[in-house]
Amino acid sequence: MSNSSASTTGLTHFDAAGQAHMVDVGAKDETHRVAVATGCIRMQPATFALVQSGSAKKGDVIGIARTAAIMASKRTADLIPLCHPIALNRVAVDFDLQPQDSSIHCTVTAETRGRTGVEMEALTAVQIGLLTIYDMCKAVDRGMIIDGVRLLEKHGGKSGDWVASV
Amino acid sequence: MSNSSASTTGLTHFDAAGQAHMVDVGAKDETHRVAVATGCIRMQPATFALVQSGSAKKGDVIGIARTAAIMASKRTADLIPLCHPIALNRVAVDFDLQPQDSSIHCTVTAETRGRTGVEMEALTAVQIGLLTIYDMCKAVDRGMIIDGVRLLEKHGGKSGDWVASV
Amino acid sequence: MSNSSASTTGLTHFDAAGQAHMVDVGAKDETHRVAVATGCIRMQPATFALVQSGSAKKGDVIGIARTAAIMASKRTADLIPLCHPIALNRVAVDFDLQPQDSSIHCTVTAETRGRTGVEMEALTAVQIGLLTIYDMCKAVDRGMIIDGVRLLEKHGGKSGDWVASV
Amino acid sequence: MSNSSASTTGLTHFDAAGQAHMVDVGAKDETHRVAVATGCIRMQPATFALVQSGSAKKGDVIGIARTAAIMASKRTADLIPLCHPIALNRVAVDFDLQPQDSSIHCTVTAETRGRTGVEMEALTAVQIGLLTIYDMCKAVDRGMIIDGVRLLEKHGGKSGDWVASV
Amino acid sequence: MSNSSASTTGLTHFDAAGQAHMVDVGAKDETHRVAVATGCIRMQPATFALVQSGSAKKGDVIGIARTAAIMASKRTADLIPLCHPIALNRVAVDFDLQPQDSSIHCTVTAETRGRTGVEMEALTAVQIGLLTIYDMCKAVDRGMIIDGVRLLEKHGGKSGDWVASV
Amino acid sequence: MSNSSASTTGLTHFDAAGQAHMVDVGAKDETHRVAVATGCIRMQPATFALVQSGSAKKGDVIGIARTAAIMASKRTADLIPLCHPIALNRVAVDFDLQPQDSSIHCTVTAETRGRTGVEMEALTAVQIGLLTIYDMCKAVDRGMIIDGVRLLEKHGGKSGDWVASV
Numbered sequence: 004m005s006n007s008s009a010s011t012t013g014l015t016h017f018d019a020a021g022q023a024h025m026v027d028v029g030a031k032d033e034t035h036r037v038a039v040a041t042g043c044i045r046m047q048p049a050t051f052a053l054v055q056s057g058s059a060k061k062g063d064v065i066g067i068a069r070t071a072a073i074m075a076s077k078r079t080a081d082l083i084p085l086c087h088p089i090a091l092n093r094v095a096v097d098f099d100l101q102p103q104d105s106s107i108h109c110t111v112t113a114e115t116r117g118r119t120g121v122e123m124e125a126l127t128a129v130q131i132g133l134l135t136i137y138d139m140c141k142a143v144d145r146g147m148i149i150d151g152v153r154l155l156e157k158h159g160g161k162s163g164d165w166v167a168s169v
Numbered sequence: 170m171s172n173s174s175a176s177t178t179g180l181t182h183f184d185a186a187g188q189a190h191m192v193d194v195g196a197k198d199e200t201h202r203v204a205v206a207t208g209c210i211r212m213q214p215a216t217f218a219l220v221q222s223g224s225a226k227k228g229d230v231i232g233i234a235r236t237a238a239i240m241a242s243k244r245t246a247d248l249i250p251l252c253h254p255i256a257l258n259r260v261a262v263d264f265d266l267q268p269q270d271s272s273i274h275c276t277v278t279a280e281t282r283g284r285t286g287v288e289m290e291a292l293t294a295v296q297i298g299l300l301t302i303y304d305m306c307k308a309v310d311r312g313m314i315i316d317g318v319r320l321l322e323k324h325g326g327k328s329g330d331w332v333a334s335v
Numbered sequence: 336m337s338n339s340s341a342s343t344t345g346l347t348h349f350d351a352a353g354q355a356h357m358v359d360v361g362a363k364d365e366t367h368r369v370a371v372a373t374g375c376i377r378m379q380p381a382t383f384a385l386v387q388s389g390s391a392k393k394g395d396v397i398g399i400a401r402t403a404a405i406m407a408s409k410r411t412a413d414l415i416p417l418c419h420p421i422a423l424n425r426v427a428v429d430f431d432l433q434p435q436d437s438s439i440h441c442t443v444t445a446e447t448r449g450r451t452g453v454e455m456e457a458l459t460a461v462q463i464g465l466l467t468i469y470d471m472c473k474a475v476d477r478g479m480i481i482d483g484v485r486l487l488e489k490h491g492g493k494s495g496d497w498v499a500s501v
Numbered sequence: 502m503s504n505s506s507a508s509t510t511g512l513t514h515f516d517a518a519g520q521a522h523m524v525d526v527g528a529k530d531e532t533h534r535v536a537v538a539t540g541c542i543r544m545q546p547a548t549f550a551l552v553q554s555g556s557a558k559k560g561d562v563i564g565i566a567r568t569a570a571i572m573a574s575k576r577t578a579d580l581i582p583l584c585h586p587i588a589l590n591r592v593a594v595d596f597d598l599q600p601q602d603s604s605i606h607c608t609v610t611a612e613t614r615g616r617t618g619v620e621m622e623a624l625t626a627v628q629i630g631l632l633t634i635y636d637m638c639k640a641v642d643r644g645m646i647i648d649g650v651r652l653l654e655k656h657g658g659k660s661g662d663w664v665a666s667v
Numbered sequence: 668m669s670n671s672s673a674s675t676t677g678l679t680h681f682d683a684a685g686q687a688h689m690v691d692v693g694a695k696d697e698t699h700r701v702a703v704a705t706g707c708i709r710m711q712p713a714t715f716a717l718v719q720s721g722s723a724k725k726g727d728v729i730g731i732a733r734t735a736a737i738m739a740s741k742r743t744a745d746l747i748p749l750c751h752p753i754a755l756n757r758v759a760v761d762f763d764l765q766p767q768d769s770s771i772h773c774t775v776t777a778e779t780r781g782r783t784g785v786e787m788e789a790l791t792a793v794q795i796g797l798l799t800i801y802d803m804c805k806a807v808d809r810g811m812i813i814d815g816v817r818l819l820e821k822h823g824g825k826s827g828d829w830v831a832s833v
Numbered sequence: 834m835s836n837s838s839a840s841t842t843g844l845t846h847f848d849a850a851g852q853a854h855m856v857d858v859g860a861k862d863e864t865h866r867v868a869v870a871t872g873c874i875r876m877q878p879a880t881f882a883l884v885q886s887g888s889a890k891k892g893d894v895i896g897i898a899r900t901a902a903i904m905a906s907k908r909t910a911d912l913i914p915l916c917h918p919i920a921l922n923r924v925a926v927d928f929d930l931q932p933q934d935s936s937i938h939c940t941v942t943a944e945t946r947g948r949t950g951v952e953m954e955a956l957t958a959v960q961i962g963l964l965t966i967y968d969m970c971k972a973v974d975r976g977m978i979i980d981g982v983r984l985l986e987k988h989g990g991k992s993g994d995w996v997a998s999v
C-alpha cells in the first residue's frame with residue numbers, strides 16, 4: 004500500500020497526511036458503470052399549475068430544466084473539486100409531476116464505461132435541473148424547497164451494486 | 170408593455186408566445202442586492218464523526234466544500250440557462266455541524282450591486298457545497314441525503330425584501 | 336493618440352506593431368446597446384417535417400436550440416479571443432420555420448448597458464442555435480447547410496446605428 | 502430495443518416519449534473517426550485586402566482565428582446540449598483566401614478514437630473560426646456574411662463513410 | 668467593522684473565524700484600475716532560435732501564446748477561488764525575446780473600471796502565456812524554466828499606486 | 834510521412850506550412866503516463882509567518898491553493914490552445930514551506946492512461962496553486978515572486994522517461 008493513496012480515515016479523497024488529492028483510479032478496470040439519482044422541488048399549488056400547463060402548451064419549464072440538467076452533468080468535474088473527468092456515454096433525465104403535493108421529482112440516469120463511477124454526474128444533473136425550475140418560477144414563488152436529493156442506485160466498478168434502502 | 174417581455178403566465182422567463190428568453194433587466198436600477206440561501210446534508214453518525222474530526226485536524230472536508238461553493242457561485246450563469254451574468258461583490262459560506270441528527274447545514278450569503286438579484290448564485294453555491302461533501306464522503310456512506318435547499322431571504326431590487334416564512 | 340491603441344490597418348484589434356490586444360474600451364461611455372443577428376439552416380423536406388412536427392408535439396428540437404443559443408451568448412468572451420466580457424441585460428431568440436424551402440431561420444436580439452457592443456453575443460447565439468439543430472437532426476440528414484449568418488442591425492455606442500443594407 | 506433509446510421520429514436525441522436525452526453510445530465500438538467540415542465568410546474587397554496583407558506581415562487575423570477554432574473544438578460538448586464529451590486526437594484548421602470573391606474559406610478536420618463521431622467538433626471549430634474573423638474585422642465591415650457551413654465528409658463508426666454530394 | 672469581513676491575520680480573504688470568503692467589495696468605489704505583471708521562460712539557445720525564426724516566418728509560437736494569455740485573463744475568476752469576476756476593459760500582452768540568455772519575457776497590462784483590482788488577471792495572463800510557449804516547445808526542450816512571475820505595478824483603488832522596488 | 838503532420842522546425846505543434854494544429858496522437862499507444870512539476874513562491878518573512886500559522890490553525894491558505902491547483906489541472910486543455918483533452922487518473926499536490934528563505938514550494942504529480950502526456954496538466958496545477966497563494970496574501974505583500982516553475986520528471990509514452998538534470 005503506497006503512502007500517497009493511504010487514508011487513515013476511510014475518506015479516500017485524503018492521503019495519509021490528511022491532504023486532499025484526486026485519488027488514483029489508474030489501477031481500476033474500465034467497466035460499465037451506471038448511477039441513478041433523484042430529488043424533488045416542492046412549490047405552491049398555483050406555481051405547480053403554471054408549470055404543468057406550461058409543459059403541455061407553452062412556457063416549457065420542464066424542457067429547459069431537462070436541457071440544463073443534461074448540460075450540467077458534463078460540467079461535474081469542473082464543479083466538484085476532487086471529481087475525475089469522465090466521458091459520459093448516456094444521460095437521461097426524467098421529471099415526474101405529482102399534483103397531490105405540488106412537487107416535481109427529477110430522476111437522472113448516467114452511464115459510462117470507465118475507471119470511476121458516475122454518481123456525481125447524476126447528482127449534479129438532478130441539482131441543476133431542480134435549480135433551473137426554481138429559477139424559472141421564482142418570480143411567482145420564492146419559497147420553493149429542494150428536498151431529497153440522493154443516490155438511488157449504482158452498478159459497476161469494484162464496489163459493485165448499491166441500491167438505496169428505501 | 171412590449172410584446173417581447175409580456176408573459177401571460179406570470180412566469181417572466183417566457184414571452185407572450187411562451188418562448189423562453191433571458192428577460193430584459195436593462196430598465197432596472199442598479200441597487201444593492203443580497204440573497205441568503207440554505208440547505209443541509211444528512212448522513213450516518215459515523216460519517217458525521219469523520220467529517221467533524223477531519224475539519225478540526227486532517228482531511229478538511231468542510232474547507233474544500235467551502236471553496237467549491239464559492240467557485241460555483243461564479244459559474245451560476247453558465248449552469249442556469251436563463252440566468253443573467255452577474256458581477257458578485259461578496260460570497261460567504263457557512264457550515265454548521267449538528268451532531269444531534271448528524272447533519273451539516275450550509276448557508277450562503279451573496280451580494281452584488283446590479284440590475285438583477287443573486288438568489289440563484291446563493292442557491293447554486295449551497296447545492297455545490299453540499300454535493301462536494303457528498304463526493305468526499307461517498308466512499309463510506311452512499312445514502313447521504315441533501316434536503317431543505319431554499320432561499321432564506323433577499324433584499325434589494327424592485328420586488329424589495331423577502332424573508333422565508335419559517 | 337496613444338501608441339498602445341493605434342492601428343495602422345483600421346483593424347482595431349491590432350496595435351501599431353501589429354500585435355493583437357483586447358482593445359481599451361475604458362474611455363467609452365456606458366450606453367444602451369442592442370444587436371440583432373440572423374442566420375438559417377437548410378435541410379431536406381423530410382427533415383424539416385420532423386422538426387416541425389416535433390416542435391409542436393414531441394421531440395422539441397427548437398426549444399433545445401433556443402436554450403443552447405441563449406446559453407452560448409453568455410460564453411461569447413470565452414470563445415472569441417479578443418471579445419470583452421459583457422454583462423448581458425437581455426437575450427431573445429426567435430426561430431422561423433419556412434416550409435417553402437425547408438429552412439429554419441434564427442434571429443437573436445442581445446442587449447446590454449456597457450462600454451462595448453453585443454454584436455458578437457448575438458452572432459454566437461445564432462451560430463450555436465443553428466448548430467444545435469444540426470446536431471439533433473444529423474442522424475437523418477448530414478447534408479444540412481448553415482447559411483447567411485450576419486448582423487442585421489446594431490444601435491448604441493460611439494459608432495451609433497447600423498442597419499444591414501438588404 | 503429498449504424503451505429508453507427508442508425514437509418514433511428518427512431523431513435519435515429524443516426517446517419514445519419525445520424527451521431529449523444524451524443518447525447511449527456505450528454499446529458502440531471505439532473506432533477511428535474523422536470528420537471534415539467547411540464554411541466561408543464573405544466581405545468587402547477592402548476588408549479582404551486588410552486580412553490578406555495582415556496575415557503575411559502584421560495583424561495576424563488568420564492565426565488568431567485558427568487558434569480560436571482549435572480551442573472551440575474542445576468546448577463543443579459545453580455548447581451543444583446533447584453532444585457527448587470526446588477526447589479529440591487531432592484538430593487541423595485550414596484557411597483559404599479567395600481574392601476573386603473576397604471570401605475566406607475555413608476547413609477543419611477533427612479525429613478521435615471513440616464511441617461517437619466528431620462532426621460537431623469540426624463544425625463548431627469552423628463556426629468559431631469564422632466568427633473570430635468577423636470580430637476582428639467588424640470595425641471596418643459590419644456586413645460580412647458567414648455562408649455554407651456544412652459537413653464535407655465523415656468516416657468511421659457504425660454509419661460508416663459519408664461524403665457530401667457536391 | 669462588521670464581523671463578516673474582519674480578519675485577525677491581515678489576510679483579508681479570511682473572516683474573523685478563519686473561514687475563506689470572497690471579500691465584500693460593494694463599498695469600494697468604481698475607479699480606473701491598472702495592473703502590469705511580468706515573467707519569463709528560459710530555454711536552450713537552440714529552442715530560442717526556433718521560436719525566434721518561427722515568429723518572424725512560420726510557426727508563430729509568440730502569436731499563439733499572446734492569444735492564450737489574453738483568453739486566460741478572462742478566465743481568472745474561474746481559476747482563482749476567491750477572485751471576483753471582473754469586466755476587463757483592456758488586456759495587452761507583450762513578449763520580449765532576449766537572445767543574450769535565451770529567455771522570453773512576457774509583460775501584461777490589464778485595465779478595468781471597477782470595485783476591485785486586476786492584478787490577478789495580469790498575472791494569470793503571464794502564467795498561461797508562458798505555459799503556452801512551454802507547451803509548443805516541449806517536444807524539443809523539456810527543461811525550460813518559468814521564472815520571475817510577479818507584479819510590476821498597480822494603480823487605482825483605495826490602496827492607490829504600487830510599484831515594484833526593483 | 835503525411836504532409837499534415839510534418840514539421841520542418843522540430844516544433845511538432847506546427848505543420849509543414851507553419852500552421853498550428855492539435856497534433857495527431859491517434860497512432861500513439863495508450864500507456865501509463867506520469868508527470869511531476871514544481872515551482873515556488875517567495876515572500877516576505879512576515880507574510881510567510883501568516884501563511885504558516887494559518888495553515889496550522891485558521892485561514893487555510895495552503896488548503897485552498899491545493900484545491901485550486903487540482904481544479905486547474907482539469908482545465909488545462911481549456912487554457913493551453915494546442916493541448917489535448919485528457920482524462921486524468923490522479924492529481925496530487927504537495928506544498929513544502931521553507932522558513933529559511935520564506936518560500937513555499939509546490940510539487941504536483943499527474944497521472945493518466947492515454948495517448949499523450951500530462952506535463953501540461955502538472956505545470957498548470959503548479960502555476961494556479963502558486964497564483965492562489967499570491968491572491969490570498971497580496972493584501973499584505975504585493976512583491977511576492979513565483980520562480981522555478983518547471984518539469985521535474987515524466988514517464989511513459991514513446992519518448993519514455995525524462996528527469997530534470999538538476
